[in-house]
Amino acid sequence: MKLKSVIAALGLLFAFAVTTALAAERWEQLPDPAPMPAAVKSGTAPVNGIQMYYAVYGSGPPVLLIHGGLGYSDVWGGQVADLSKDHMVIVADSRGHGRSTRNANPFSYDLMSSDYLALLDYLKIDKTALVGWSDGGIIGIDIAIHHPERLTKVFAQAANTKIDGVKPDVLQNKTFAGYIEKAGEVYRKISPTPGEYDAFVEQISGMWASEPNWTDDDLKKIKTPIAIVLGDHDEAITREHTDYMAKTIPGAKLVILDNASHFAMLQDPAGYNKAVRDFIDR
Template identity: 70%
Template sequence: MKAAAIALLTALALTTAAKAAERWETLPSFPPTPPAKASGMAPVNDIKMYYAEYGEGDPILFIHGGLGSADVWGNQVADFARDHRVIVADSRGHGRSTRSAQPFGYDLMTSDYVALLDYLKLDRVTLVGWSDGGIIGIDMAMKHPEKLTRVIAQAANVTTDGVKADVMTNKTFSDYINAAGESYKKLSPTPNEYDAFVNQISAMWASQPAWTAADLGKIAVPVTLAIGDHDEAVKLDHTEMMAKEIPGAKLVILKDASHFAMLQDPEGYDAMIRNAIAGK
């Protein structure tokens, strides 16, 4: 009886360990970023925006998601800096960048990045955006297509109902919010104002984005839409709708990955980007 009980407990422990090992349920630590070739605080609109550059070649701009910072892209910077000019930045109010009293909005944040590209004297870039960064990429494709070679948007939504209602109760997503808060305290010029910052950006999330099928139908820039098959935040059928409405858009499902695919499966994520650049 005792041996049977031990065997049962061992089996249960192994099952629990196996379940905990599913990579889409984990939030890996933000990886270290290589030393930058150049970095600084660019004066854009009514803020100062942190940016960093790496490598040489065709330019790629990586834009992080809400509450985060450029530090999420360490794996991608290390890979793509080998053969591209890589630019990362902290969106307004995020990371090292400042914010103002002006209400957050995707058009405003997009104009920040357009101003950054002008500041860096970059004509056109491949834009890789995650979550809010992907939304900014789609916004730029609509408003400033002349700045883009292509957009690769992961886990983006174009209406508020594209977000899952239970996202804030998901443990992995909650872990990210906590990690972002700790990072904010270390990086921000206003380290004690995380709650005020979250309140400001949450006001944007409550009503934006709000684009129509007609809006999406006007996009002429090549677009790749990627989403993890276990995304906690964005609905798969919403992403499928986006791929249907954006002319020529390609949909990529990232296997065994969630909203945080760039951290969970960097090799697969980077291969997705390279395939998009190659037109595959």
Template identity: 65%
Template sequence: MRNRLLVAVCLLMSFTLAQAAERWETLPPTPTPVVGAKTGYAAVNGIKLYYTRTGHGSPVVLLHGGLGNSDYWGNQVKALAAKHTVISIDSRGHGRSSRDAQPYGYDLMADDVVAVLDTLKIPKADIVGWSDGAILGLDLAMRHPTRVGKIFAFAANSTTAGVKDNVEKNPTFAAYIERAGKEYARLSPTPGEYDAFVEQIGHMWASQPNWTDADLAKIKTPVLIVDGDHDEAIKRENTEYMAATIPGAGLLILPNASHFAFLQDPALFNAALLHFLDDK
């Protein structure tokens, strides 16, 4: 009887392990807002952008991905704040920030970031971006090179062709979209307008970014192109293309991680981030 019970337990454990999702298939919870962070709104380009400010030292701006909000960076804020002044921004129409009728565009959203830096009297900052936020970091490097230092660009694409087809049908990404809708309803100044917001920003995603070799060659600031080895959204060849085309750029592929690596393995993500930013 005892041996039979042991066999049954072993079989159950084997079945459970077989059914467990790989880390890159998981979507860990959104971090809670960082306790003690200073918060505010900047009136920029006809809207109000929400931001948080934490820590002391050289400034680092964190820019989240599409449909997300600045809370997603909670694990990174805590890691960076010991040596840096960390500014996390809710992009136009995301999180607690408002939007208007202006068509979405990466140039406009990058200009919003510059306006926040102006409001906070920060002449220059390093940029850490995820997905849309990484695209904004590269846009800033092209169009506002004197305002940015290093660019840590995680899960960016340089053209619309760099995004995988039917990404919204991926279970992990679909769960993110569903979560983002609930967070929008809880945080947004226009909580009932999620569908309208998605439609508005969707027009941008249909045609942008659309950078050429010449555009990427304009970037002179230090750049690290980063992605997870199981990104649900971004084609690996586009990631490698950007790293090869941006002058002096590095390439880092994080193991057993996806478009949400900063949630799935924050220790590894933060170690890579700190090494890049603090390496002289």
């Protein structure tokens, strides 16, 4: 009788767990990235005193995908599989992230932009479209301000141009907290310095405390065609700040992704890919 009771209780717990999982909205979920396809080439490039991991897929007009803070390039698995059908897709791990090294230089968006420009030089790519998520979107905006000759278009998702564009309670959000936990697990598996995650986070947090901080005049300099993109349930970036960016940057296109959050590329790969293609391929 006791065994039957235990089995019944376990069954109820399982049913509850399944029901809870099914009840989660798509924008609350944090799926694992799709597997990356086979690369045309990959390796590390010596840029600005670090070794930067990169990979190249497919052929055609180039598009550079830049991941967000604490992340790594494999987050783009669902996008690389689609875009590499008719594009040369370049991904990389930003300095200190994933398989790339870091040094004692303070993190800044200018420095990280310089890393990616040096990588493009290393790969002999003069000009590219850029798809950036979060910190990657900020890097895209930085390059559009300072080095527009290197870009054809920028798709900047979940980016901010001032620190007050970030929601003050973002770290209390369970989905965002889950992302930070997963990022730490990945770092400890693939980083050249697997025991230094806390030191890395502390180092990059210095940048986040004061950057970005561009003026309206800075944004008005942007001439590169740019899409300012936000999931309608983004946990980190306010809609008000996103609207401000789209209104301030000349000719910017505002794109709101339905039923998606900061992690839209994972939650809705097909919808995300369509939004990217609708912008960079037209």
